[in-house]
Amino acid sequence: MADVSQATYDVLRAHGLTTIFGNPGSNELPFLAGMPDDFRYVLGLHEGAVLAMADGFAQARGGSAFVNLHAAAGTGNAMGPLTNTVYAHSPLIITAGQQVRSTIGQEVMLANVDAPMLPKPLVKWSSEPACAQDVPRTISQAIHIANLPAKGPVYVSVPYDDWGQEAPAETRHLVERTTAPANSLSADQLETIAEALDRARHPVLVLGSEVDAEHANDEAVRLADALNAPVWVAPLPSRCPFPTRHRSFRGVLPAAVQEVTDALAGHDLILVVGAAVFRYHQFVPGDYLPEGTRLIHLTSDPSEAARAPMGDAWVTGVRDAVTRLADAVTPGRRPALPSLPDIAPHRTSSEAIHPEHLFALLRENAPDDVVYVKESTSTIGAFWSQMDLSLPNSYFFPASGGLGWGLPAAVGAQLALPDRRVVGLIGDGSANYGITALWTAAHYHIPTIIVILKNGTYGVLRWFARVLEAGETPGLDVPGIDFAAIASGYGVTATSVRTPTAFVAAFEKALAGDSPVVIEVETAFSEP
Numbered sequence: 291m292a293d294v295s296q297a298t299y300d301v302l303r304a305h306g307l308t309t310i311f312g313n314p315g316s317n318e319l320p321f322l323a324g325m326p327d328d329f330r331y332v333l334g335l336h337e338g339a340v341l342a343m344a345d346g347f348a349q350a351r352g353g354s355a356f357v358n359l360h361a362a363a364g365t366g367n368a369m370g371p372l373t374n375t376v377y378a379h380s381p382l383i384i385t386a387g388q389q390v391r392s393t394i395g396q397e398v399m400l401a402n403v404d405a406p407m408l409p410k411p412l413v414k415w416s417s418e419p420a421c422a423q424d425v426p427r428t429i430s431q432a433i434h435i436a437n438l439p440a441k442g443p444v445y446v447s448v449p450y451d452d453w454g455q456e457a458p459a460e461t462r463h464l465v466e467r468t469t470a471p472a473n474s475l476s477a478d479q480l481e482t483i484a485e486a487l488d489r490a491r492h493p494v495l496v497l498g499s500e501v502d503a504e505h506a507n508d509e510a511v512r513l514a515d516a517l518n519a520p521v522w523v524a525p526l527p528s529r530c531p532f533p534t535r536h537r538s539f540r541g542v543l544p545a546a547v548q549e550v551t552d553a554l555a556g557h558d559l560i561l562v563v564g565a566a567v568f569r570y571h572q573f574v575p576g577d578y579l580p581e582g583t584r585l586i587h588l589t590s591d592p593s594e595a596a597r598a599p600m601g602d603a604w605v606t607g608v609r610d611a612v613t614r615l616a617d618a619v620t621p622g623r624r625p626a627l628p629s630l631p632d633i634a635p636h637r638t639s640s641e642a643i644h645p646e647h648l649f650a651l652l653r654e655n656a657p658d659d660v661v662y663v664k665e666s667t668s669t670i671g672a673f674w675s676q677m678d679l680s681l682p683n684s685y686f687f688p689a690s691g692g693l694g695w696g697l698p699a700a701v702g703a704q705l706a707l708p709d710r711r712v713v714g715l716i717g718d719g720s721a722n723y724g725i726t727a728l729w730t731a732a733h734y735h736i737p738t739i740i741v742i743l744k745n746g747t748y749g750v751l752r753w754f755a756r757v758l759e760a761g762e763t764p765g766l767d768v769p770g771i772d773f774a775a776i777a778s779g780y781g782v783t784a785t786s787v788r789t790p791t792a793f794v795a796a797f798e799k800a801l802a803g804d805s806p807v808v809i810e811v812e813t814a815f816s817e818p
């Protein structure tokens with residue numbers, strides 16, 4: 291008869307969850323002791339890096355990932371990057387070791403008190419099984435909940451004396467069962483939306499990260515072409531849902547109420563797909579919509595649909611909806627859009643490399659199927675103005691701006707995508723929050739290229755201090771960090787460059803290699 295550990299590993303295997311991202315403590319050892327030979331353990335040195343690596347792995351592979359953390363302390367360290375996971379609808383199954391069941395109430399050392407409460411509201415669901423025999427079923431439930439819409443992270447705390455207990459024979463059903471969403475627009479709902487699009491004089495599409503996550507990019511192109519409509523990306527996207535050199539592409543909407551309204555002025559119908567309405571950031575009050583404009587919102591997330599301050603929302607599978615709408619609308623009702631102008635010349639700087647110049651060099655020298663993981667906050671506009679992203683699954687950004695996610699996520703994404711090169715574009719401020727992932731990249735020979743944009747400051751906060759009229763505040767400069775020394779300390783080859791020629795040489799050398807590399811680039815601070 292199998293024990294709880296073996297039954298649980300059987301459930302994980304049935305769902306393809308044979309990679310464990312983790313950092314262990316004594317509470318986790320009995321679970322890890324039973325790890326079968328067809329599983330692999332990826333050790334991260336800090337639980338924030340563990341969580342973010344797992345998230346980058348899950349998002350890049352288009353599925354789930356399994357995480358094992360150490361009790362409350364490990365869970366707490368992971369909660370920074372978890373703020374991004376939950377808004378990226380990333381289906382992570384996060385587990386944490388708990389003290390011996392009979393001692394939890396005494397709050398002995400390493401007891402995770404109120405464990406299911408700890409990660410809320412950053413998880414979709416959390417549980418600590420009521421008895422050892424329910425552990426395999428609870429893990430199975432967690433996997434299904436994480437992957438059913440709206441997708442998201444879940445958390446299960448397991449007392450370590452559960453693993454050796456006998457598992458009920460009925461757990462055998464768990465490895466066979468499946469669950470799947472069947473949420474799609476009815477024929478009437480589809481007709482209502484298609485008619486609204488056909489009647490609109492100047493419709494516009496606003497696409498979110500879920501379009502890329504659900505592989506609906508090509509369907510979104512078909513819909514934009516059928517409508518001859520412009521396409522914006524919803525504010526602060528964590529993925530790229532539409533090719534940036536397509537004639538419809540108009541850029542990323544600013545993250546402020548009135549600025550969004552101004553950008554969408556002149557359109558009588560806004561169709562938002564796969565995004566919250568909207569993830570504003572700087573508080574700039576204004577009208578939520580241009581006068582006389584209607585907003586229609588399609589999302590798989592009932593909470594996004596319910597909490598939006600305006601528009602009519604339908605909760606539906608995004609890929610299904612866009613595919614059927616592309617077939618349902620009447621093509622040719624509007625003139626074809628002109629081709630995009632050439633990418634604007636990048637700015638330069640006399641002191642260091644201007645971010646726009648760096649991104650232009652990447653565009654010119656990276657493989658066509660390169661994958662960028664970005665966490666450099668003052669250079670977001672520069673990136674989008676210079677980049678030519680044509681393939682799905684090509685761009686990732688922390689969905690809540692919780693720093694410490696990008697560098698580890700770049701390592702996790704490269705582990706998931708061995709046939710594409712992953713390039714992390716990480717600010718010299720952000721890099722410090724997840725820097726320990728460099729050790730994991732070196733230890734497991736994960737050939738991520740990490741480009742650190744070193745402008746010596748928390749650049750975007752300088753801009754925000756001006757927006758908020760906060761003046762010169764303390765804590766905004768991070769001078770003198772030697773990332774090449776840090777990287778080599780973790781076992782990663784590193785180069786420091788300050789000229790475009792030197793960067794290209796270092797980048798080409800990194801691309802030619804099969805090891806992780808850090809390229810520290812002296813960049814000029816340029817306001818967003």
Ligand SMILES: Cc1ncc(Cn2c(C)c(CCOP(=O)(O)OP(=O)(O)O)sc2=O)c(N)n1
Nearest residue numbers: 666667668691692693717718719720748749750
């Ligand atoms: C975990 C965490 N801590 C602090 C912040 C606050 N923060 C901080 C500290 C930023 C500075 C990032 O500096 P950088 O060097 O990475 O990038 P830029 O210089 O391009 O802005 S942006 C921002 O929102 C955060 N978002 N997340």
Ligand SMILES: [Ca+2]
Nearest residue numbers: 718719747749
């Ligand atoms: Ca910086």
